[in-house]
Amino acid sequence: MPSKSRNNTVAPARAAKSRAVKTNVHLPFFGCSVSCGFPSPADDYIEKKLDLNEYLIDKPAATFFVRVSGDSMIGAGIHPDDLLIVDRSKEPKNKSIVLAIVNGDFTVKRYMCRGGKIILKAENPAHADIAVVDGMQFEVVGVCTNVIHNLK
Amino acid sequence: MHERDPQSQVNPAHLSSAVPSPAFAPTSAPNASLISNATPAPIFALVDGNSFYCSCERVFNPSLINQPVIVLSNNDGCVISRTDEAKAIGIKMGDPLHLIGDIIKRHRVRVYSSNYALYGDMSARMMTTLAQFTPELEVYSIDEAFLSLEGFEGRDLADYAREIRRVVRRDTGIPTAIGIGPTKVLAKVANRAAKKNKISGGVLNLCDRAAQDCVLAEFAVADVWGIGARSAAKLARMGVSTAMQLRDADIDAVQKLLTIVGRRIVLELRGQSCLALEMVQEDRKQIVSSKSFGRPVYKLDELKEAVANYATRACEKLRRQKSACHTLSVFVQTNRFKDIAQYYNSGTVNMGAGTANTSRLIAAANSVLENIFRDGIEYKKAGVILSDLRAASAVEFSLFDDQYKHAQDIKAMNVMDAINARMGRDTLGVGACGASAKVGQNANGASTPLTPAWTMKANMRTKCYTTRWQDLLKVG
Numbered sequence: 362m363p364s365k366s367r368n369n370t371v372a373p374a375r376a377a378k379s380r381a382v383k384t385n386v387h388l389p390f391f392g393c394s395v396s397c398g399f400p401s402p403a404d405d406y407i408e409k410k411l412d413l414n415e416y417l418i419d420k421p422a423a424t425f426f427v428r429v430s431g432d433s434m435i436g437a438g439i440h441p442d443d444l445l446i447v448d449r450s451k452e453p454k455n456k457s458i459v460l461a462i463v464n465g466d467f468t469v470k471r472y473m474c475r476g477g478k479i480i481l482k483a484e485n486p487a488h489a490d491i492a493v494v495d496g497m498q499f500e501v502v503g504v505c506t507n508v509i510h511n512l513k
Numbered sequence: 514m515h516e517r518d519p520q521s522q523v524n525p526a527h528l529s530s531a532v533p534s535p536a537f538a539p540t541s542a543p544n545a546s547l548i549s550n551a552t553p554a555p556i557f558a559l560v561d562g563n564s565f566y567c568s569c570e571r572v573f574n575p576s577l578i579n580q581p582v583i584v585l586s587n588n589d590g591c592v593i594s595r596t597d598e599a600k601a602i603g604i605k606m607g608d609p610l611h612l613i614g615d616i617i618k619r620h621r622v623r624v625y626s627s628n629y630a631l632y633g634d635m636s637a638r639m640m641t642t643l644a645q646f647t648p649e650l651e652v653y654s655i656d657e658a659f660l661s662l663e664g665f666e667g668r669d670l671a672d673y674a675r676e677i678r679r680v681v682r683r684d685t686g687i688p689t690a691i692g693i694g695p696t697k698v699l700a701k702v703a704n705r706a707a708k709k710n711k712i713s714g715g716v717l718n719l720c721d722r723a724a725q726d727c728v729l730a731e732f733a734v735a736d737v738w739g740i741g742a743r744s745a746a747k748l749a750r751m752g753v754s755t756a757m758q759l760r761d762a763d764i765d766a767v768q769k770l771l772t773i774v775g776r777r778i779v780l781e782l783r784g785q786s787c788l789a790l791e792m793v794q795e796d797r798k799q800i801v802s803s804k805s806f807g808r809p810v811y812k813l814d815e816l817k818e819a820v821a822n823y824a825t826r827a828c829e830k831l832r833r834q835k836s837a838c839h840t841l842s843v844f845v846q847t848n849r850f851k852d853i854a855q856y857y858n859s860g861t862v863n864m865g866a867g868t869a870n871t872s873r874l875i876a877a878a879n880s881v882l883e884n885i886f887r888d889g890i891e892y893k894k895a896g897v898i899l900s901d902l903r904a905a906s907a908v909e910f911s912l913f914d915d916q917y918k919h920a921q922d923i924k925a926m927n928v929m930d931a932i933n934a935r936m937g938r939d940t941l942g943v944g945a946c947g948a949s950a951k952v953g954q955n956a957n958g959a960s961t962p963l964t965p966a967w968t969m970k971a972n973m974r975t976k977c978y979t980t981r982w983q984d985l986l987k988v989g
Contacts, residue, residue: 422641423684425979431989444985450684460988465576467988498578502686 417507423450425503427460427467434458434469436484443510445469449503458505463491464498469505555786556662556693556720557700558674560643560681562636563688563708563715565656566594569635570625572686573978573986581622585610588805589626589970626971634979638685646677651790659697661790674716693718694725697788698781701738702728702756722784729757729782739778744771756782797834802827803844803896807970810892813883816845820882821875823897825942828871829933831899832926837867839901841874843881848893856892858885869905870922871929872943 418424429443437458439445447460459472461481470481470491479493493499562568566584571577581598585591592599592608602620604613610624617624636655644650649661660677662670674691681689692703699719706728707717719725735745737756747770753759759767760782768776777787802823810816820843831838844859860881868874878897905923932941976984 420684422638426985428985428987429989430987433989445988449686450680462575462578465578467575467986469988498575500575 417446418448419506420448420450423503424448427469429469429508431488433483433485433488434471437471438510439469439484439505439508440510443508445505446507446509447503448506451504451506453501453504460502460505462498462500462502463493467502472501553663553666554695555789556665556670556695557697557786557790558660558662558670558677559653559692559697559700559704560658560660560677560689561704562639562656563690564594564596565636565687566625566627566632567596567599568687569628569632570623570975571596572635573631573975577623581620582625583617583622584625584627585973587627587971588807589972590805593627624973626974628974628977630977630980631975634977635685635687639681639687639689642681642684643677645680646673649790659700659790662693670720671716671718674718675714678715688715690715691717693720695720695784696781696786698738698778699725699784702732702736702782705736706732725784726757729760730755732756734759737778737782739774740771744775747771797830797836798900798902800827800830800838800899800902801896802830803894803898805894806892809848810895811890813886816886816892816895817879817882820878820895820897821943823895824874824878825871827897827899828869828874829930831902832869832905832930834902835905836902837869837905838874838899839864839867839903840899841877841881842898842900843878843885843895844898845882845885845892845895847891851891851893853891854889856887856890858887860885867903867905868922870926873922874899875943 414421425447427445427447429439429441429445432441439458445460451457453459453472453474455472455474457472458469459481460467460469461472462468463481468481468491470483473480473482479499481491481493483490564582567577567582570582570584579598580596581602581604582596583592583599583604584594586593589610591610592604592606592613595604595606599622602616602622604616604622616622632655639656640650640652640658643658643660647660647662647665649663651659653659662673665673670693674693678689678691681687690704690708692700692705692707693716694700694703703717703719706719707713707715710717717724717728719728732755733745734740734748734754734756735742737759740748740759748754748759748767751762751766751770753762759779762779764776764779767779771778780787804823806819810819824841840861841864842859842861844857846857847853847855849855862877862881864874864877874897882895929941978984978986
């Protein structure tokens with residue numbers, strides 16, 4: 362047990378994880394030293410601090426952040442200037458919200474797949490859905506896993 | 514082939530590193546799979562990003578897909594990365610920008626300044642993704658890695674490589690080519706052949722002798738890893754022009770011509786592995802930070818500011834590898850290609866007990882610069898070289914060095930590095946570096962940089978989509 366109190370900052374053991382999304386895990390320090398004689402009753406219950414990266418991101422190397430610029434997905438709780446977390450490694454399921462490329466542009470839409478047909482659905486009646494047809498440049502970049510909305 | 518800043522071209526240093534040469538060298542090429550050894554035969558895969566810098570740009574700009582794209586070297590000098598479409602219209606690696614203006618206009622080539630913050634981050638993502646597939650990986654350059662596939666012999670290696678390619682493309686957006694072979698040199702050959710051959714699907718396995726024969730017979734010896742233009746010319750005089758001829762050449766004659774390095778290449782081509790995977794990068798013995806200026810510089814003050822910035826960069830690298838520098842050199846030079854009064858000079862100063870302190874190194878660099886500066890010269894380039902690097906923990910003090918001051922130095926530098934890591938480069942720096950771009954940032958983080966004359970040209974640089982909050986991609 363260290364005699365001096367310190368606050369250790371260590372990077373996660375796997376360098377791999379720290380490369381893509383930098384994250385610091387603050388390890389708790391054990392506040393009592395032998396000389397004080399009376400151990401803190403909390404020492405046995407100290408756990409690591411909560412890390413939002415761990416909560417929001419499964420695969421840092423495949424995860425990208427993008428800024429929302431329009432209101433076409435407002436019905437899904439995605440507002441202009443929100444931050445979207447996109448995981449490229451996830452395959453879209455029916456009704457996933459995806460970041461896609463359509464004819465040279467990025468777009469965020471709900472991925473609707475029924476009977477072999479794909480529709481990119483807007484969550485705002487003012488915006489038209491996009492039906493994916495032959496000859497169209499179309500690619501799902503990744504699945505939007507979380508939206509971060511600032512309440513200020 | 515692969516893109517690197519031409520100024521920082523690295524030769525495969527491992528080829529000349531101390532790998533013990535076998536006492537007995539076989540005169541006939543053995544079949545790799547027949548070598549009986551106590552340890553299983555190694556298998557290497559070389560993965561490299563296709564037109565890596567251009568591919569990084571495409572990930573964040575889908576309108577570049579299927580279009581000719583090029584990325585320029587520092588200072589927008591020459592082409593260092595080009596897509597297949599750009600290659601098809603005749604743009605070559607190393608072409609100076611000012612000579613290809615016509616082609617660019619005619620074919621609407623998309624031209625970008627290099628964006629190393631972006632490429633570095635995308636490279637780290639690619640390497641992390643590759644690390645999922647094997648416990649042993651050597652990052653060879655920003656866009657290349659050697660993987661050990663030893664122990665994967667049971668499965669179809671080409672199939673496994675196709676899976677690696679698919680996942681790297683999916684997770685990072687970067688297309689790759691993969692070459693597999695029993696040695697690093699053969700894996701390199703396989704990688705290059707995989708890229709050239711469209712039907713390979715980006716994967717080529719050269720573990721098999723028949724496949725090796727087929728590819729090596731058509732492979733120019735100058736394209737073999739470790740054979741430079743000069744070596745190729747020497748080999749040509751020996752009648753060796755293909756990789757197959759080199760493999761089957763008299764190994765002693767090759768050694769006489771190209772030293773032990775040549776011998777190893779021949780052995781590697783024969784399927785006998787001499788170069789192991791190097792998973793731990795050795796610390797640098799010397800750190801160089803230098804760049805050409807965006808426009809000519811005449812004044813001592815401007816030179817000092819530039820040199821202070823280069824010293825800052827070099828010093829950050831120094832601290833990252835936990836070294837201290839004992840010798841510092843500064844050089845200045847004019848533009849060799851311009852018809853003006855030419856000048857080159859450099860000076861060196863001893864740093865005593867050794868230091869990794871930015872302000873001390875800047876002060877030393879300034880005193881050197883004052884000595885070598887001449888008035889009335891049009892300066893094009895300056896640089897700082899830190900050498901005689903030793904572990905920072907081994908700093909020795911003389912009677913006259915102040916140990917307390919040294920400890921304070923280390924604390925101050927640690928704080929500076931920590932703040933810059935968190936808030937972005939150059940948030941905190943030494944005054945001598947001048948007003949940095951950060952000064953000109955408004956509340957939203959949009960920058961209105963105060964650009965001094967010496968900063969390099971990068972007029973067509975894209976944003977740092979993955980490393981700066983204010984630069985995130987905007988999507989509707």
